[in-house]
Amino acid sequence: MSPTTSTGVLKLASGISTLPDAAKAVEHVCAQCAAGLGSGSMTHLALLFFTSHHIARAEEIARAVRKELQVECLVGISAEGVVGGRTEVERSPGVSLLAARLPGVSLVPFATDEILPYDESTPEGLSKLARGFGADEALRASFLFADPFSVPAAGLVGAMNKARAHARIGSIIGGLASASEKANGNALILDDAVYRAGLVGVSLRGPVRVDTVVSQGCRAVGPTFIVTKARKNVILTLGGRPALQVVRELVESLSPEDQELLKRGLFVGRVIDEYKDRFGRGDFLIRNVVGVEESNQAIAIAEVLRVGQTVQFHLRDARTADEDLALLLDAQQLREPPVGGLLITCNSRGTRLFDRPHHDASAIARAFAPQIPGEAAARGGQSIDPGSPTFPLAGFFGAGEIGPIGDQSFLHGHTACLALFRSEPKA
Incomplete structure (x- = not known):
């Protein structure tokens, strides 16, 4: 066009x-x-x-x-x-x-x-x-x-x-x-x-x-881990240890508040740029943990992983x-x-x-909306016109x-x- x-x-x-x-x-x-x-x-x-x-x-x-x-x-x-x-x-x-x-x-x-x-x-x-x-x-x-x-x-x-x-x-x-x-x-x-x-x-x-x-x-919880064995979207070992064992130990280490959050699900963050020295907010692609394989002590996530990638659990x-x-x-x-x-x-x-x-x-409106007189008035206890820009x-x-x-x-x-x-x- x-x-x-x-x-x-x-x-x-x-x-x-x-x-x-x-x-x-x-x-x-x-x-x-x-x-x-x-x-x-x-x-x-x-x-x-x-x-x-x-x-x-x-x-x-x-x-x-x-x-x-x-x-x-x-x-x-x-x-x-x-x-x-x-x-x-x-x-x-x-x-x-x-x-x-x-x-x-x-x-x-x-x-x-x-x-x-x-x-x-x-x-x-x-x-x-x-x-x-x-x-x-x-x-x-x-x-x-x-x-x-x-x-x-x-x-x-x-x-x-x-x-x-x-x-x-x-x-x-x-x-x-x-x-x-x-x-x-x-x-x-x-x-x-x-x-x-x-x-x-x-x-x-x-x-x-x-x-x-x-x-x-x-929010990240626990340390980062290297995927040491995987099969498609199933993580078999993390840092050479059974993945499900790692998860169970992580859960035991969480505060009662964070353990309550687990009811909403556990997530795995995969590092996007492995060349970084440190990883923080925005460095991970977040995926759900979708199941476990008790027989293999493995976990399945909604992403195909490969050996050598860095991951960290999130809530x-x-x-x-x-x-x-x-x-x-x-x-x-x-x-x-x-x-x-x-x-x-x-x-x-x-x-x-x-x-x-x-x-x-x-939240977006508060960040970018133009400042208007009504907002200043509201800080003094007056109402804001809902029709304001x-x-x-x-x-x-x-x-x-x-x-x-x-x-x-x-x-x-x-x-x-x-x-x-x-x-x-x-x-």
């Missing part, structure tokens, strides 16, 4: 609606986005998220959004819940929309036929895949949304990593549809087309910067998840303010994890989240992946 018009400034707007009628909900979110974008030319990119309540009218929704906002490229996906501004809508009707004007940016939309099947075993196969999603030196980000029943997402993301020209070009960010637990039950949108399986996405190339925050929300709880996201957002506040964001958060987060609603969305943010609760750890993207679980849009620094 050719570059958008080069005039104007990078601008994003978001909208969210809980109206049960699809037509009225779309009218509501489009009005919010139109007000946020202000007068100007067409909307270059719109990302649309909607709950199962609106799947039957997905085609109508797509047409209405494109018409109301003069959208050049529309990408959408169905979800269990949606995010907009400071609000997270869970287990009830919802539509959210992120609209962007991206002057000078080339958009490369893609769907299943451009990506699947892929062959990562040959240079020719990787080149074909790279062309499918516009991966070259100008790539700034690829947004990938997929149906979990028809797309091998973990393997695909790995192949897309390989297909990128080099590791420093744009990251792959996205998530899996979560509106239905059945095959062909979800809906994916690309422009006017609606699919019940497969994938959709769009790549951004040119003068825009997309930075990422990937909050896995875990997850609401406090750790809150602290992890806050620290990552603090780091982003040291940089140029973003103009908007896309959030894909796990459907195991929200009120399933935190004791209050809107946790992730409100907030950070343009939209997204959804996914059945899996895609985002980078280091320079490679992965399919995650229990994670919040945030893409922040910033203007490209001038040379």
